[in-house]
Amino acid sequence: MKGKPVKHFSRFLFFVALSLATLSLTLGQTPIPSNYDSLAQAIVREALGSNHSYALLNDLVIKVGNRLSGSPANAKAVAWARNTMERLGFENVRLEPVMVPKWVRGNVEEAFILHPDGKQERLNIVALGGSIATPNKGITAGVVEVKSFEELRSLGAAAKGKVVFFNRPMDRTLMTTFAGYSGAVNQRGRGAVEAAYAGGVAAIVRSMTTRLDDVPHTGGMGYADTVAKVPTAAVSTVGAERLSALLKEGKNIRLQIKLSAQSFPDVESANVLGELRGTEKPEEVVVIGGHLDSWDKGQGAHDDGAGCVHAIEALRILKSLGLQPKRTIRAVMFANEENGLRGGTAYAAQERLGEKHIAAIESDAGGFAPRAFGVSEPAYEKVLAWASALRFVGIDRVQRGGGGADIGPLMRKGVPGLGLIPEGHRYFDYHHSDSDTIDKVNERELALGSAAMALMAWLVAQEGL
Amino acid sequence: MKGKPVKHFSRFLFFVALSLATLSLTLGQTPIPSNYDSLAQAIVREALGSNHSYALLNDLVIKVGNRLSGSPANAKAVAWARNTMERLGFENVRLEPVMVPKWVRGNVEEAFILHPDGKQERLNIVALGGSIATPNKGITAGVVEVKSFEELRSLGAAAKGKVVFFNRPMDRTLMTTFAGYSGAVNQRGRGAVEAAYAGGVAAIVRSMTTRLDDVPHTGGMGYADTVAKVPTAAVSTVGAERLSALLKEGKNIRLQIKLSAQSFPDVESANVLGELRGTEKPEEVVVIGGHLDSWDKGQGAHDDGAGCVHAIEALRILKSLGLQPKRTIRAVMFANEENGLRGGTAYAAQERLGEKHIAAIESDAGGFAPRAFGVSEPAYEKVLAWASALRFVGIDRVQRGGGGADIGPLMRKGVPGLGLIPEGHRYFDYHHSDSDTIDKVNERELALGSAAMALMAWLVAQEGL
Known part of the structure; x- marks a missing residue:
């Protein structure tokens, strides 16, 4: 393609626009304020303009690298996540300890x-x-x-x-x-x-x-x-x-x-939490997360460095736009997804008096361009009604059935689950191997994943689910 | 993401399904036979299963490499395109000579x-x-x-x-x-x-x-x-x-x-054509193409080796499924898009007695995963009504305004134009540079672009536009 401006690429008249307007009425949803469309665009500008997602992922992979549960690198990753959330000014940054398997190659x-x-x-x-x-x-x-x-x-x-x-x-x-x-x-x-x-x-x-x-x-x-x-x-x-x-x-x-290879007794690791506290219903919590552990090959860049960055960056973007959510948005870096799911299990098992989880949103399918969200059944129609805003962050599909491994235990307790679904064709080219390094991550695609997570967290925090 | 089967990823219940059914009625379109959905799935299976798109692109870049207008490599590319279409059994394979600029770095x-x-x-x-x-x-x-x-x-x-x-x-x-x-x-x-x-x-x-x-x-x-x-x-x-x-x-x-750098007098190159002849209205022609020339850097893999492969492969896929279109589908490898547009101009200027062009479809935005088609105004609503089938090849958006540089001259003569719009975040990382090499092309994404082009060509050939 050559040098002439190609004007049609800058147009955003999608075929879903009219049909979704019709659909909202059909389903009897409350029409969503049109300013969610503007918000979505502002989120995209901040995500792409700052390019902070890529800087964050690079910081993780150069300071920590891969981070298998039970390894010294995993302990460094926990410290990295806590320090990063503190540095970014998140509230209630804390560790919730969890025992994890230790297997050494x-x-x-x-x-x-x-x-x-x-x-x-x-x-x-x-x-x-x-x-x-x-x-x-x-x-x-x-x-x-x-x-x-x-x-x-x-x-x-x-x-x-x-x-x-x-x-x-x-x-x-x-x-x-x-x-x-x-x-x-x-x-x-x-x-x-x-x-x-x-x-x-x-x-x-x-x-x-x-x-x-x-x-x-x-x-x-x-x-x-x-x-x-x-x-x-x-x-x-x-x-x-x-x-x-x-x-x-x-x-x-x-x-x-x-x-x-050898297995050893369990060692202590932790889920790492940080929040934007809700202004109206702080006790209602939207969890947004990925898993901090990875396999001990490559850098765990797509799996699941990208998901951790998406969650942290979602909060940072909202914060940088001066937005204070009605409900609490809690970023959770889950421990030990790959070989035990101890982090997700412990998070859900923890008694949290006076708190109610209204949704959990996971990113654990790579740092590629966002295309869809999977949504668990009871929440599906409500999320569908947000499609107009979601398409501004590249989300063209809302699919029934969603979530992710880490939030599975929460979902089994009845919490609606959502999972980000990026373009997936390259994912298994790199997955769990020495090829899963940051050079396989495109900075714009990673940033848009963060934008998609930020918007979804915000919609749930404001509208409930 | 770990080893457990993730069932929701295999579900295809998209939010557009219901809304599009509603929309078709609203617009008064003839309902599209549901077997276009099955056809779309068969096209995807053939495209991904054969992996022929990637083999074809590799053949082009190892035998020819980059291929600036007027260069010896450009002449090799013309021969490659003709030989490839003949080998694949296309009909009426031929060259239409065109004079092109010669600039040497x-x-x-x-x-x-x-x-x-x-x-x-x-x-x-x-x-x-x-x-x-x-x-x-x-x-x-x-x-x-x-x-x-x-x-x-x-x-x-x-x-x-x-x-x-x-x-x-x-x-x-x-x-x-x-x-x-x-x-x-x-x-x-x-x-x-x-x-x-x-x-x-x-x-x-x-x-x-x-x-x-x-x-x-x-x-x-x-x-x-x-x-x-x-x-x-x-x-x-x-x-x-x-x-x-x-x-x-x-x-x-x-x-x-x-x-x-130096400029020299024009030299001869050619547009390269090959067809699947129509069974009912062979005189009505759907053009599907990309440009064969590239800049003299890298391999011209995304720009526009991918588009050439998409067009050739679209015909091969249809042929391999035993499909004979009602109208003629003509693959055109256009000459000299990058620095002159002589190929597209000559193609449109050529008198073609007894022939009518009903649409022109271009792929010149890279070999990434397909996401949308841009469609010029008079054809927009008709294409919109095909959205159900299109989403099976990954096309989630139909946008107003489309085409491409090579088919611009045809469009100015009133022929409806369509342009494939793949995921575009990486395109300019490689565009016109030494970085535009085949290792930047994912074989599945390239194959799905071919599938999208095959389906669109088939829909237009069967339904008109």
Whole structure:
């Protein structure tokens, strides 16, 4: 596209405008004051103009980096979040301690394909979070490849003594990458258990991404008390394709896997809270948050540095515009989403006398351009009526069903949940891997996520839900 | 976000659904057959599943690379487009020759800040397309910084003998980057003329991007017959900030600029055409296209390799689904958008007896995730009625006012124009610079752009416009 001004790009006459006016009447909603449209635009100007979101994320990733629960970096992240909220002048900044798991990857994680002629071929792997170690000399065994637990079970004794290789790709034809992830991630979560039931000695799983590259992606997994624990790791998609091709050729190969991971007793971490206190109903609370922990790969920039920045920045933007909400808006940096959900669980379990949570809004799907909010059922129609203002921050869809892992425990207590849904096509290219670094985050897209969160928090704080 | 399936992401209950049903009735549109929804989903599956868009773009950038009008690479690109359409089995694949400008950057483009103490400090610059060269020894002069032509004019004789430095940034607070671009790009297009009127000896302009980095961005500019031609170049935003800071400090600095650019007589290039012939009204034509030329920096991946891929791939997708349109769908790879618009002009000027163009659809805003279509006025309401199907390919907005530079000449002859509007926040990070390479294109986002173009071409071919 060349140098001429392209005027039509600056027009904002969307097809939803007329239809939403109609819809509001249809649903019998109270018409929303048109000044929410102006407010939305002011929020966008502040978010984009200050570019503070990117500065904040950069501060987190250069001062702390990744921050797995139980690690020294995680403790630094807690201090960073408290200091940042205090520096920005939030009210009632405080920690709510919570015990979290401590799992340490250690220095060794490697795998080699051993060819019959003695050739060794490296596979890029990462231990899955929670995996046990292999013996020091590693595990060396043949490999059986399966696409599903059903297929594994149908093999009978054939998997006995073998490394079980789960290689069902995420379905790349689905419009939402999260749906593709949901359809494949049971291999990672339960692969070790199923491998052990089949008599396998280890489990490796194709990384959860539609991208072909040589970067493996970690993530959570579980063991069962009823069966042996076997070590488990993810292999890059390039490695998975290579291994699968060799197996299809009928090559008599074996795998050697070494992992040094260890679990330790729980350690103390904390949820970090800060507020804009409500002027009319301070006891009614809108929670807005992301999770402060990350996996121990890359920088946890999209997952979930972006969500933490979104929540902190939402409050900062409102504050900088001189806005004081009717109800209290509370930013919560949740502890330990990735491997325990202890922060979200503890937050919801905490007795809070005289307080009522009216909604919880989570950002945990990356720092990309905002496109939608998912909203849990009872609140759906009310949020739908805010669509006119929401489209000024790039939110074109309001979907039924929303929330996020951290606010799940609150939602199960009846609190309406909302989840920010950014553009998702790149999310799993980086997720839980060394690729999740700040250079993958665009400063404008990150800022608009903050704007979307600020507007939604404000609408809920003013209008209730 | 962790390993648990997140079911709400796979739901597609959008807020527009009910409202659009209402709206269609309001506007008295013929209800669209619901099978366009299914078709849209099938198109998405084919686009994402085959991943052919990315393969095609990679083929273009590795075999051809960037492809400025008049260059040997541009001739290779023409051959590539014809061969590709023939290989894919399009009908009536042909070239329509068009004479295009030939401007050659040459090997020298450099600038140094000369400090009073003899220190030299490099500035990263690129000649603007069409600029004349400096003398071999360069131009060395003091610098005057302005933010607007008005400011320059108000300086009177102060700019005489100086390098005029246009340093008004794109407005980063605007939601659409294209609006920010429109508000700043006159400095690039007309800076040399205004500098010359003020008695300046050269013009340098801050690169057209909101990103701070050290990569300069080229682009088109013009001279006037009524005033001297002075050499002109763009400086990176990092360089612009540095230079501005030194000037604000009152440093007695000078700039040395060397450019070796040259213009040559026009050479022959071509528009490249290929079709799916209509079964019922083959004489009615839907044009779908992008421009094949690019600037001579990076790979022209987003601008406009992506648009070329979108158009070719749209036809391939429809063909692969066994669909034969009622009206003819014609892919056009336009020549010379960047520095002359000769291809679009020639295409519209060509007499085509017995043919009627019913619409022209352009993709020239990058290979990012599709979000909207801009539609010229008479066609707006009809396209609006297709919103239900369009949202399955990620199109959430239909905006009044659309098209693109290449189809502008057709539109001025009364043909309705449509322009694909992808997510635009990253576009100017790469635009017209060494950064516009295929690694900045996400394969899923590119494929969905193709899906959006395929669906729109099909709807117009079946329903008219």
